[in-house]
Amino acid sequence: MISKSFCKRVKTTCAPQFIDITGWVTECVAESQIANGFAVVFSKHTTAAVKINENEPLLLDDMAAFLEKIFPRKHDYQHNNFEIRTVNMNENESPNGHAHLQHLLLGTSETVPIINGEIQFGTYQSVFFIELDHPRHREVMVHVVGE
Amino acid sequence: MISKSFCKRVKTTCAPQFIDITGWVTECVAESQIANGFAVVFSKHTTAAVKINENEPLLLDDMAAFLEKIFPRKHDYQHNNFEIRTVNMNENESPNGHAHLQHLLLGTSETVPIINGEIQFGTYQSVFFIELDHPRHREVMVHVVGE
Amino acid sequence: MISKSFCKRVKTTCAPQFIDITGWVTECVAESQIANGFAVVFSKHTTAAVKINENEPLLLDDMAAFLEKIFPRKHDYQHNNFEIRTVNMNENESPNGHAHLQHLLLGTSETVPIINGEIQFGTYQSVFFIELDHPRHREVMVHVVGE
Secondary structure, eight states: OEEEEEEEEEEOOSSSEEEEOHHHHHHHHHHHTOOSEEEEEEEOOSSEEEEEEOOOHHHHHHHHHHHHHHSOSSSOOGGGOTTTOOTTOOTTOOOOHHHHHHHHHHOSEEEEEEETTEEOOOTTOEEEEEEOSSSOEEEEEEEEEEO | OEEEEEEEEEEOOSSSEEEEOHHHHHHHHHHHTOOSEEEEEEEOOSSEEEEEEOOOHHHHHHHHHHHHHHSOSSSOOGGGOTTTOOTTOOTTOOOOHHHHHHHHHHOSEEEEEEETTEEOOOTTOEEEEEEOSSSOEEEEEEEEEEO | OEEEEEEEEEEOOSSSEEEEOHHHHHHHHHHHTOOSEEEEEEEOOSSEEEEEEOOOHHHHHHHHHHHHHHSOSSSOOGGGOTTTOOTTOOTTOOOOHHHHHHHHHHOSEEEEEEETTEEOOOTTOEEEEEEOSSSOEEEEEEEEEEO
16 A cells, blocks of 8 residues: 655635645646545645535635625624633634634545546546635645555 | 445436435445445535435435525526636536535535445435436446455 | 554533544554554444534534524424424434534544654644534544555
8 A cells, every 4th residue: 555645835815715726636646656546635724624616716706605604704703702712822813713614614625536547536526725714824735545 | 455446327307316325335345345444435526415414305305405595596696697607618508506505515525434344334324425406417436445 | 554443432411512532533543553544533423423623612612503503403394393204213203303404514524644653633623523413322433544
């Protein structure tokens, strides 16, 4: 069994921001030389998600509108109540309850089969790294296991 | 390490349609002769999902009602605005923004452990292939990796 | 390839209840002696979920409030209509439509990469086993595959 890991540093510029990383994931699988197995695309963040869907710009607008509607940025999240919150309070802590709840719906990772050296994305499938909080440097990982 | 792939052609007849493929997934695992590892059930579509839940017909009605309530078929999705949309426009393109957004909530795949030749579904767990768009031919994949 | 399974019996005490099992999952990976591969944290239940997010108590309150708002415990779910339901009716069947629908949003499992013997949780990532129905004994599984 072979196991190869790849990590990409991403500079996000707004939120929500859907960054299509399909090309990079496909390159990682080629570089791994793994013919049969899986690729797991994994976010190490709780306010930046990984999700497969279609890369059509108007659809991404629909998704952004939905995320804002169901979990508006401006809302009384308890997580944003810095007068009573004591856990994980950092300097310059920003109110990001909406981003955590949006992440709860979207998720941390996607698992994609590899067969005969080809990652099995369907015709309209793209994998996105999704910034939900404020712009910053992020890390997204591809971990490939197989033979 | 052994890796085996199976692909099933599914003819859907309505939407949303919850098609229980637990039996087929279990047969794939038996045929793979893999004793310990994982099965990944993967949809190659962005408007047809894969999800584990209970196969109780009234519950499936509740799920269908929820999907229609949160993302109604008839709604002004930008993705359905064919007067301004230019990307991925096919002949006979149908307005399916609701199906993409419903898919965002449900997801593309499920990963299930295999131990001593048995796939580890709990008593009430069934895995569904879920049509969200209009009826058509679809493909669902089971990819098994292990030893 | 090595494959190791671990199962933990959990006594839940309320719902929704977010039980942080990150420490246990990390111990399982150490005990497996697998250096490179994956851990899949898997719930064998359709009304108890597995999800990664931040363990900040006020945020967990926000999540609980969201789950109750989108799928209230008291609501006319067809699944709870015991006068017409015939499938999977057990003695002492309790009305838990809300828990199944909440589970649909949260999910059954999480997959986490292992590199050089370390499971790759980010700084603020915790993995939760989440009771959505009434308190009881539950089982959560960690399945590790790698080399």
